[in-house]
Amino acid sequence: MQKLSQTQFDFIIIGAGSAGATLAARLTENNQFSVCLIEAGGKDTSPFIHIPFGLAFLSRMTNLGWEYDTEPQSQLNDRSLFWPRGKVLGGSSSLNAMCYIRGVPEDYDRWNDMGAKGWDWQTVLPYFKKSEKQQHGESEMHGADGYLSVSDLRHTNPLSSTFVDAAEQIGLSKVTDFNGPDREGLGFYQVTQENGQRCSTAKGYLTPALTRSNLTLLTKALVEKIQIIDGVATGVKLQLDGQSIELTANKEVLLSAGAINSPQILMLSGVGPKEHLAENGIKVKVDLPGVGQNLQDHLDIIVQHHCKNRDSYSISLALIPRYIKNTFNYLFNRQGIFTSNVAEAGGFDKTQYAADIPDIQYHFLPAILLDHGRTTAFGYGFGVHVCGLYPKSRGEIRLRSNKPNTPAVIDPHYLEHLDDQKVMIDGVRRARKILAAASFDKYESWEVGPGPDAQTDEEILAFIRKNSETIYHPIGTCKMGDISDVMTVVDSQLKVKDIKGLRVVDASVMPSLVGGNTNAPTIMIAERCADLIKQEHK
Template identity: 40%
Template sequence: MEIAPFDFIIVGGGTAGCVLANRLTADGVHRVLMLEAGPRDRSPWIHLPIGYGKTMFHKTLNWGFFTEPEPTMKDRRIYWPRGRTLGGSSSINGLIYVRGQPEDYDHWAELGNAGWSWKDLLPYFIKSEHNTRGAGPAHGADGPLWCSDIEHKHELIEAIIAGAGELGVKRTTDFNAGDQEGVGYYQLFTRKGWRCSSAVAYLRPAEGRSNLRVETEAQATGLILENGRAVGIRYRQNGRITEARAAREVILAAGALQSPQLLMLSGIGPAAELQRHGIAVAKELPGVGENLQDHLQIRLMYKVARPITTNDDLSSIVGKARIGLQWLLTRSGPLAVGINQGGLFTRVMPGLGTPDVQFHFATLSADMAGGAPHPWSGCTFSVCQLRPESRGTVTLRNADPFEAPVMRANYLATETDRRCTVEGMKFARRLAATGPLRALLTEEVKPGRAVEGDEALLDFARASGATIFHPSGTCKMGSDPMAVTDARLRVHGIGGLRVVDCSIMPTLISGNTSAPVVMIAEKASEMILADTRAGSAPVRTAAATPRPVAAPVRAGSPA
């Protein structure tokens, strides 16, 4: 007896993939296979909010990518952590809930992407959200993704808010209702003291459905293309290459680095790049892997006059026991909120109508994000330019699907980016010098007061700047010659294939990217189901269950 194939195959069990898995199986009609290269999200460090310090360099749960040496950053290779487990980067990120600015999405629509304006997208943000404040015109309370307040105010964050007020930045309680400008506490993707990843919010409720199959430690190696259509995927699991077929669509949700890599490995991308690696061109799309954008963070560190920081909590057995007990009894305190509690959005360049920099205020200091806390009371002011002009690329290292792609961020490549970054650092210093903070911040450790003047500050940014973990844009949607997908996220020129992740962003949004990716996947799910209802019968080409097609191959994964 012939058994029908899966209707949909989702490649990537991360932030977007878990949303798709839930929404596409909710009606019980469609059979869905979701592939995740990493293991299940069983590590307790995933679910404890402060635990991302443990997953930042984890050899299994994190891809641990590096860029190529960056000429604009003193030839440094910049570490790019990406989630490699169910929930993807939503399982290892800093939990910050930021949607971006309405103008970001209106710009997408102005570029020719109908249905992607702020007005169009707000319902999907609301649909996804379970906000602990309750429902309202801009927020939802019935969605699966919990967005929680930080319940206990912190003396340092309160001083930062007061100091920002002296500089004309208003206090706000909501960065996500449409007016982003202001200073206040972030809301977090947490639920009663636990991380609320995409896997927790979306996948857990769906995993009992008979029409959903989830395969972990299953790394995709390439698409199966027939007659100009994606009909399946090849992947490695347990040392064997296996095939699975899709009657309706293959959906790439592997992220801004690996979705373009999979397209190129499958012969979809810039012809010269494919031919250089001996890959036959199935469809020339010159924009695959282009348009890479990321937020570059510059971290200023200060010593704090009193032992009120997370450094102090973690510096002794007594301190660790106290915050551990606080979490066990009340599900609150440092273990429940991670590191970055406060945020600030403001304008530092002239003539702008909306904020162009974002701050993350951490009640902790360390030599690098996820590093060991300093042995003194410390805090970090992390500033990033929201809408960088610089563009990088993702290309193939070779035709081996188990090799990491070549990533070039090209940070600080334009004058605007350099000026905005320096102005953001100067604003941080003005903030640190305000009355409410002068008594608390005793010393600027980095860059240090010896670093003065724009050129010296820019040199510090080049020497120490790092990703804030938001690579995007490498399979951008649109209709121009460099676009990879259309406004319904269908890959140009290839049937049965979509991309649903951060890579489809034409321009990087103004803030953290986790909430926007959930929104993208919510909208994509609706479009996919609508197109399925309106379309023809599914393409029945092969057996439903994945089947081994080759002898065992060597183990390995990008590192």
């Protein structure tokens, strides 16, 4: 049983993930603020979270995630896709591949142009730097004093080096810093790790904050709804240890439950499209048509090769001695294979449809991946993951019922825009070109996906429809923008329209997808919002 010594706090934060843990750490720096952080999942005690290579097994850990699936997707052969989302301290930052990517300045200038004033590149860059504890120290683009450790990989597979070496053979650059001024090309990712271990927001932000007496943490606590009285968010109702409890927020409720759960909680609280709320028997507090709309995600397809070379990470009797040796190397030195995030290398490239900036991203895996790692893959191989960075298709999150423990309806509408199909097809062709580079000749590999029979656009598209999956970057369902826009959910201060004392602070507020992994941008959003809150409540 978790004992609650108080039920009134200045701030209540819903969700201890990438944004929520960041907010909790920053707000409790002011010892005048009392903060309650509520997490639906448990503590991040699994060793598979902290050992980077454990990533390969996390998708099988049903106790660490929400275990969501999408609605059948009409453009993907009516398949329902598995959508892993973290349900544990650190949220998805405890489950992700640890790639530290911010996007490009144009992404944030676009937000500003779309009505999210004050979120342009020049304004957000200081918050990326503030969050960062960069291995190479402070520079014009990087920070060194933050909570989030960012470092070079301690181990990289020879196949990953081969992938990076292929760049110059096919007319791409080698990139040493994907968060520098020019990121088009191939290179190794920097990762959110410290001393060979994952640095989630639970590890980086929350661990030091938990020593502060003004922070109360509740785990395995499911928020039923936000209490809203006369247009003011006054607290939350939650389930804890089988009991229904109400907590009061003297200053603000901060909703950081992610792109799926944040709109769900808003709707359960009476904030959302009035017709949809009425259909579910929910009393409308504020009619906000944009709640749950504008869902965007990066769709991913793998160009997969098999080979006989044993450099790849795989399950094989022949590799047991290597793994035993590396177990001791990790335990005593924090070195070797187990420090790898598996997705060691990658890059950014332009299809024929790109404008000024790259429109696809690669993640190279020196391994065979099946069903997000939930199915055991035997044998040796490697693959290039390709995702279209700026999809034009838009999906939605809806309620399935008015019960908080019933999963929401997730409908991404993948590939419904024709341009998204074209980008993915050309992305597959470009990935094939990389794997056909001379540097890969020594592996004598053969393509198994799409396979040599898929050559036309129609054949490649058929392969994409049959095999593509999410690469775990949902955003946009509580869109930030100009309050005169009927689809805007939060203003530029992340305050929910027409409600006092309530903000949404997570990836759901992004008006559009950034060109890359979404974890670092989500942390940046929370860093900046913490400053906005501190300024307002001096």
